[in-house]
Amino acid sequence: MAATARDIAAELRERIKSGALAPGKRLPGEPALVQEYGVAKETARRALTMLVTEGLAVRRKGSGTYVREFQPIKRVANRRLAPEGWGSGQSIWSADLNTRPMEVTKLRVDVESAPDNIALALNLTDGARTLVRDRVYVVEGEPVQSATSYLPADLVRGSAIEQEDTGPGGVYARLEELGAKPVRFVEEVRARMPAPDEVERLHIAEGTPVVEIFRTAFTDEGTPVEVNRMLLDASAYVMEYHVTS
Incomplete structure (x- = not known):
C-alpha cells in the first residue's frame, strides 16, 4: 500500500522529535519525498503542510520547509x-x-x-x-x-x-x-x-x-x-x- 500524507508526516515528525532533523534544518522537499515514498507531489505537499500546521515546521518562500526553531x-x-x-x-x-x-x-x-x-x-x-x-x-x-x-x-x-x-x-x-x-x-x-x-x-x-x-x-x-x-x-x-x- 502506498504511503499516505499522514504516514510521511508521522515519519518526519519522529525524525524531528528524535533530533535527527534538528531545529533550523531543512526538511526533504516535495521532489525528494515523491522519490523516497513513491507518492504524488500533492501527497508530499500535504505531509509537509501537516507539520507546518502542527507548529513543527515553517515554510520559507523560495527556500523550502524547515524544522521550527521557535520553542513553544x-x-x-x-x-x-x-x-x-x-x-x-x-x-x-x-x-x-x-x-x-x-x-x-x-x-x-x-x-x-x-x-x-x-x-x-x-x-x-x-x-x-x-x-x-x-x-x-x-x-x-x-x-x-x-x-x-x-x-x-x-x-x-x-x-x-x-x-x-x-x-x-x-x-x-x-x-x-x-x-x-x-x-x-x-x-x-x-x-x-x-x-x-x-x-x-x-x-x-x-x-x-x-x-x-x-x-x-x-x-x-x-x-x-x-x-x-x-x-x-x-x-x-x-x-x-x-x-x-
Missing part, C-alpha cells in the same frame, strides 16, 4: 496572574518568558464606546465609554499573541493606564493604586480557525488554529474592572493550568 511558550495562567509578580513590578509576561526577548507592537490606546458584550461583562450602562488598549506581542521576532483590553473609562481616567507605558507591574498594578485591585480572574477559552485579518495580524501559517481567551478581572468586592480578549497562535503555545480540589 508555556502559559501557566495561575502563575502569570499571581499578584506576587505584577504586585512587585514585574510584567505578567515574565512568568511566561523568563529572559526570552519580547516586544509590543501595533500598540493603540483609545477611548471608545463599549461593545455590547464588553458593556455587559463590565456592568456598564448603554453608551458607556471604555479605555481600549490594543497590541500585538512579538517573541523572538515572531508575533504570538494579540490582546485587546477594555477598562471603564471613568475608572482609569487620568492614570498611567491611559499611557502607552503603564509603568512597573502594568495595568493591574495601576488598578491597585486606584483602589480597584484585581484579585479574581475568569478565563473563557476556545479554539477556532482564524479570520483573514487575524491571519495577517499574527502572520499565522496556513491551516493553523488560534486560541481565543476572554479574561475578566474582578476586585475583592466582585466588581469587574477589565476584560481582555486575547488571540494566541496555537502553534506557539502550551497551555498549563494548576487546579486544586
Whole structure:
C-alpha cells in the first residue's frame, strides 16, 4: 500500500522529535519525498503542510520547509496572574518568558464606546465609554499573541493606564493604586480557525488554529474592572493550568 500524507508526516515528525532533523534544518522537499515514498507531489505537499500546521515546521518562500526553531511558550495562567509578580513590578509576561526577548507592537490606546458584550461583562450602562488598549506581542521576532483590553473609562481616567507605558507591574498594578485591585480572574477559552485579518495580524501559517481567551478581572468586592480578549497562535503555545480540589 502506498504511503499516505499522514504516514510521511508521522515519519518526519519522529525524525524531528528524535533530533535527527534538528531545529533550523531543512526538511526533504516535495521532489525528494515523491522519490523516497513513491507518492504524488500533492501527497508530499500535504505531509509537509501537516507539520507546518502542527507548529513543527515553517515554510520559507523560495527556500523550502524547515524544522521550527521557535520553542513553544508555556502559559501557566495561575502563575502569570499571581499578584506576587505584577504586585512587585514585574510584567505578567515574565512568568511566561523568563529572559526570552519580547516586544509590543501595533500598540493603540483609545477611548471608545463599549461593545455590547464588553458593556455587559463590565456592568456598564448603554453608551458607556471604555479605555481600549490594543497590541500585538512579538517573541523572538515572531508575533504570538494579540490582546485587546477594555477598562471603564471613568475608572482609569487620568492614570498611567491611559499611557502607552503603564509603568512597573502594568495595568493591574495601576488598578491597585486606584483602589480597584484585581484579585479574581475568569478565563473563557476556545479554539477556532482564524479570520483573514487575524491571519495577517499574527502572520499565522496556513491551516493553523488560534486560541481565543476572554479574561475578566474582578476586585475583592466582585466588581469587574477589565476584560481582555486575547488571540494566541496555537502553534506557539502550551497551555498549563494548576487546579486544586
